[in-house]
Amino acid sequence: MLWPATLAARRAAPLHARHLRFAERNTGPGTLHCFVLDCSASMIARGQFALAKGLLVALFDRARAERADVALIAFGGARAELRFGPAVPRWWNERWIEPIGAGGGTPLEAGIARAAQLLEAxxxxxxxxxxxxxxFSDGRSTQWPARPRRANHVTVIDCERGAVRVGRCEALAQAWAGECLDAQALLV
Structure with missing residues (x-):
């Protein structure tokens, strides 16, 4: 509410609804952050899965503070499933992400296909x-899905660790005209 404008419209009269003046809020377009988490067995090997889950909690907190919509898709084994959203998280903490387990194969195509459906809708x-x-992935997949066409921005969080790095996350980010960030570097 604009109090100076309201008081000027009221003058000496008693305050009525017709005197109230409001500022128009220009919130601009909304934002949707679609998080896709690799829950395959290879993500467990060197603590990559725990690292990815910790980063997810931090990003969900940031999205909540910005009042952005978020969605979480987890893929592993032979399937991909929507675990949250899309919605503005009213609150978020480790209790939501702790039950997500890992194991099995890396159905990257299924995870990205589910994300593409969500982004299209x-x-x-x-x-x-x-x-x-x-x-969020370690890139240990032989699948090479197409970039979801409704994603305005793409960020691949490279969770790969170890002496021998395959580098598929960086290659995928380049193919998708996105950016690749090292999960370890984000902790610093």
Whole structure:
């Protein structure tokens, strides 16, 4: 509410609804952060899965503070499933992500296909919304899915650790015209 404008409209009269003046809020387009988490067995080997889950909690907290919509897709074994959203998280903490387990194969195509469906539906609902895809993976997959076309921005969080690094996360990010961030470097 704009108090100076309201008081000027009221003058000496008693305050009525017709005197109230409000500022228009220009919130701009909304944002959707679609997080896709690799829950395959290879993510457990050197603590990559725990690292990815910790980073997810921090990113969910940031999205909540920005009042952005978020979605979480977990893929592992032979499937991909939507675990949260898309919605603005009212609260978020480790209790939501702790039960997510890992094991089995790396159905990267299934995870990205599920994300592509979600992003497509979000684009139909709100074409002005900015849609960001975040992939958390160690890149230990032989699958090479196409970039979801409704993702405005793509960030691949490279969770690969070890002496011998395959580098597939960096290659995938380049193929998708996105950026690749090292999960270890984000902890610093």
């Amino acid at each position: 979000a684009a139909r609902r709100d074409p002005a919304q900015v849609r960001h895809l975040w992939l």
